[in-house]
Amino acid sequence: GQSLEQPSEVTAVxxxxxxxxxxxxxxxxxxxxxxxxxxxxxxxxxxxxALDGLEETGRFSSFLSRSDSYGxxxxxxxxxxxxxxYFCAVSSNTGFxxxxxxxxxxxxxxx
Amino acid sequence: xxxxxxxPTHLIKTRGQHVTLxxxxxxxxxxxxxxxxxxxxxxxxxxxxxxxxxxxxxxFPDRFSARQFPNYSSELNVNxxxxxxxxxxxxxxxxxxxxxxxAFFGQGTRLTVV
Numbered sequence: 456g457q458s459l460e461q462p463s464e465v466t467a468v469x470x471x472x473x474x475x476x477x478x479x480x481x482x483x484x485x486x487x488x489x490x491x492x493x494x495x496x497x498x499x500x501x502x503x504x505a506l507d508g509l510e511e512t513g514r515f516s517s518f519l520s521r522s523d524s525y526g527x528x529x530x531x532x533x534x535x536x537x538x539x540x541y542f543c544a545v546s547s548n549t550g551f552x553x554x555x556x557x558x559x560x561x562x563x564x565x566x
Numbered sequence: 567x568x569x570x571x572x573x574p575t576h577l578i579k580t581r582g583q584h585v586t587l588x589x590x591x592x593x594x595x596x597x598x599x600x601x602x603x604x605x606x607x608x609x610x611x612x613x614x615x616x617x618x619x620x621x622x623x624x625x626f627p628d629r630f631s632a633r634q635f636p637n638y639s640s641e642l643n644v645n646x647x648x649x650x651x652x653x654x655x656x657x658x659x660x661x662x663x664x665x666x667x668x669a670f671f672g673q674g675t676r677l678t679v680v
Contacts, residue, residue, distance in 0.1 A: 459608075488668070497570075497656065498609065500668035542608050553599070553622050554658075554669060556608030 457481040459543055459557035466563045467533050475528045475560045477543035485546045487519050487526045488554065493539045501528065501541075530562070538564045568593070570659050570672035578678045579647050587642040587675045591659030597621075598640040599669065600632060601656040609656055615640055616662065644677075652679045 459479045467473045477487070486505035490498040502510050504519035504526060516529040530537055540561050544554040571590045579585050591598050597616045601609035611624040615634035629645045638659075644651055654676050658669040 490671075497671040497673045498669075499671070503668060544608070553611045553614060553624070554601075554609070555611065559606075559608050 457545070457555050459545060459555065461541075461543060461557040461560045463558070464561045464563070466565065468565050469533055469535060471533050472529065472531045473533060473562065475530075475541050475543075475562070477526045477528075477557055479524050479526075479543070479545050479557075481545045481547065481555060483547035484521070484524075487517070488544045488546060489515075489517055489528045490542045490544060490556075491539050492542065492559075498542065533564050535564050535566070538562055570657055570670050572655075572657050572672035572675050574675060575673065576676045576678075578680060581647055581649060581679055583647050585644050585647060585677060587644075587655050587657075587677070588639065589642070589657030589659075589672060590639045591657075592670055595659035595661055595670070596638050597660040597662050598634055598638065599658045599660070600640070600642045601658065601671075602626075603654040603656055603674070605653070612642070647679045649679050652677060 461477050488503045489501040491501050492498045501515055502517040504510050504517050507521055509518045514531045519526045540559045542556045542559045544556045546554055573588045599614040600612040603609040612626050613632045614622040618634045632642045634640045654674040656674045657672045
């Protein structure tokens with residue numbers, strides 16, 4: 456089977472740094488993606504890691520360790536607008552674009 | 567440029583009915599995938615289509631079917647609706663399958679089955 460585990464909820468204050476962890480068990484692995492979804496909105500792509508290490512995109516960074524089947528999303532300088540659900544998703548190298556999503560982490564940013 | 571567009575945005579159907587959801591990918595994208603997102607959960611993969619052919623199928627019953635047209639738009643059909651089919655149905659487009667580029671999602675169709 457395939458499963459991705461994330462914390463269900465994380466709370467933080469504006470300006471803080473928060474890390475959202477993701478551990479996965481999948482049959483076939485090509486890369487780990489992160490998506491943000493505001494209530495009632497579409498998931499939007501944040502980052503993608505195919506190789507071990509850290510990818511930085513502005514205030515967001517993502518890390519992958521393939522040997523540990525583990526990754527995390529790091530959000531810095533938190534803003535109120537960052538309050539949303541965050542999903543990790545594994546893409547498999549089976550020749551088609553299937554994303555297996557985690558259950559999501561709800562981030563609440565307070566003033 | 568228009569993103570992925572889906573129609574309708576909201577829909578209410580009765581158990582046992584049939585529904586058709588529509589998706590237009592981003593211009594130039596030839597691959598369309600469908601996902602079901604139940605409230606409080608992550609999206610679950612239903613289908614992927616590329617060049618009008620089914621390239622992948624998730625763990626959904628045969629009541630779910632889809633097709634892709636020559637202009638790369640797609641339809642998702644669900645027959646014999648059940649209460650459990652109530653969900654947000656998301657369409658995502660990519661340039662091509664297997665490239666593992668980012669998926670661009672539409673706003674979804676909120677289906678309620680009563």
